[in-house]
Amino acid sequence: MKTIDKHAKIIRAATKVFAKKGFFNARISDIAKEAKVADGTIYLYFNNKFDILVSVFEQEIGRLIEQTNALLEKENDPRKMLEIFITKHLTEMKKNKNLAEVIQIELRQTNKLVKDYRNNKYSIYVDILSSIIKKGQEQKIFRDDILPGIAKRAIFGALDEIARIWNINIESNYTVEETAKQVTDIFQLGVLRP
Amino acid sequence: MKTIDKHAKIIRAATKVFAKKGFFNARISDIAKEAKVADGTIYLYFNNKFDILVSVFEQEIGRLIEQTNALLEKENDPRKMLEIFITKHLTEMKKNKNLAEVIQIELRQTNKLVKDYRNNKYSIYVDILSSIIKKGQEQKIFRDDILPGIAKRAIFGALDEIARIWNINIESNYTVEETAKQVTDIFQLGVLRP
Amino acid sequence: MKTIDKHAKIIRAATKVFAKKGFFNARISDIAKEAKVADGTIYLYFNNKFDILVSVFEQEIGRLIEQTNALLEKENDPRKMLEIFITKHLTEMKKNKNLAEVIQIELRQTNKLVKDYRNNKYSIYVDILSSIIKKGQEQKIFRDDILPGIAKRAIFGALDEIARIWNINIESNYTVEETAKQVTDIFQLGVLRP
Amino acid sequence: MKTIDKHAKIIRAATKVFAKKGFFNARISDIAKEAKVADGTIYLYFNNKFDILVSVFEQEIGRLIEQTNALLEKENDPRKMLEIFITKHLTEMKKNKNLAEVIQIELRQTNKLVKDYRNNKYSIYVDILSSIIKKGQEQKIFRDDILPGIAKRAIFGALDEIARIWNINIESNYTVEETAKQVTDIFQLGVLRP
């Protein structure tokens, strides 16, 4: 088996295990078992347990960034772009609960460990939102007094919390589409009657 | 010293320690030391480490619920109520970073451990938001097609993510007031130009 | 059981285990078992495995220093003093093979770890020899051209090597008395015929 | 490259690595790297890690035996022979600290592993000393009551301890020549005034 395969296999296994048990409760031997690899093999590809978590996170978010950008590329209307982002995010989180979980873990459990959130994949991902906001403002479609740096956090946070709940309660009342529509609506029009 | 005092003292110490080190990295002896109590004493008041975390969370959120309700009691305009909730939450999180951290930890790290989120303090707190939404809909001030169950998640998630970032970056560009104003604005009016 | 007892018990157990298996092959759990103590208990009294070795060594050599000094105190003839030192050392090494072994281990295995051999127990012990030499020179009994700093190493090395062999071969041809007599003889008179 | 070259290359690399890190702290991969050979290759020439140590020791001591015997061959005076042995040993240990270190390690760390010290290179080397003593006794130059089996240990031990100290303290007060002269003197004449 080629090196690249094993690296990917470990990442995949780790994603699963971290999602199921959480970072601190996951044992290296769990990951090794899931990846059908010896414990020691993991250390040929990663420096330590935390390094695996970061790799998983970066890889998964990286994939999300690429796919989201691909979807947005064809679109020029910031309203549509916002809807696409929201729908894509929720769709992926629903489809891939492991990913949702790893984001939760990485973003919260390790707050104290990774302080530098500039120029990392998470920042890049969230900045897609702020660039959509800015584009909308340039096109005079979005209000000028919206602060992109705050709006991006609000939107990402909203999506993340919704995905978190999905991961806890297996059944949810609304479909992805309904939820995405609703969230897009809230962020575009607000809750006030016109 | 009365029993109730010691219980409170341990909670207070634990809040501090969990916030500083995170739940998994916190040691019982750290909490005991902080509370100026013997390690074993903690087990006279709590069943185990996780029980402490839950107690801390419930207590802190409980306090937040009481204070928020007290603020909302005097108000009848759902627009104002929403603003009050948002401002209160952000103010508390800014003032009490420990609390913000414990919410982060409790809500994410222990996803896998505590599945039942009905009838707990977190739910009660978030349901303040949905009841505000419902009230606004009854008063024909908020749009009818807003789903309170989703909106409450979106708003709480937005606030929580903003507080999370505050906890990572010591300096932030905007004041609590500016941020609260902005978030209230986004959720009331949306990002679209009228 | 009092703290002091447990500390001593662990030292005693460690001496035995290190002697039997060598420092690197000894497991903490071996020492714990021998001391009839939990693994973790060891870490209440020592910082780490190496710390145990150093403690064992310092304690054993310390005891040797005291006893040897007590024996020498009453004596003023440097010839007798040399004989006393040699006899005492060999007697102790024969009686307490663990001690002999731990000296071997500490002195050689950890050469690379502990470089500072000034002001430690080993140095103090060996310096008893050089002070005997100096005393003999002052009394015009020992030759002036003997360098005490070299002679002390030669004598200690000779004794140590003999003790080492005793630890390997269970049976030895000569008694402690014969050997001590012989060694004293060699160092006092040399091998040359008068 | 011929097999014999690779074998020698590994021995040479191992000597260096053992000396620098000690046997237990040395990794096979360190030796492989130093020898510019793959890890697995080492196992084509040696059975295991310990086998390498033994080989290094045997080879180094073997070389010493040959060279020492060559020097002694031309000499018939046991006094001179003793001086030659002592000088040669100290010179080699000063010149080749790796060798000194490996002797230290092999002789002490592995006491418990290798019990059979008859008919091995170490014994052969030390027996050069006893044969010098015996020769001196036959020639009526050395005292009859010297026990060669004890004297050889005493002399070797003295030399080894001196070399050990050299390996710890980089600077030493005396030159090899001074030291060799002094040690020869002590063992020939003793410390007593005539």
Added chain:
DNA sequence: AATGAATGAGCATTCATTCAT
């Protein structure tokens, strides 16, 4: 109620050795 010494299960990581290529 309070203490804190003692416990011992638990786990990340290392590294000698193997073996398919």
Added chain:
DNA sequence: TATGAATGAATGCTCATTCAT
């Protein structure tokens, strides 16, 4: 012969929990 990726047994140390005092 030679390689080096893969293996998995082995262990020092931590820390939540207990319990004799």
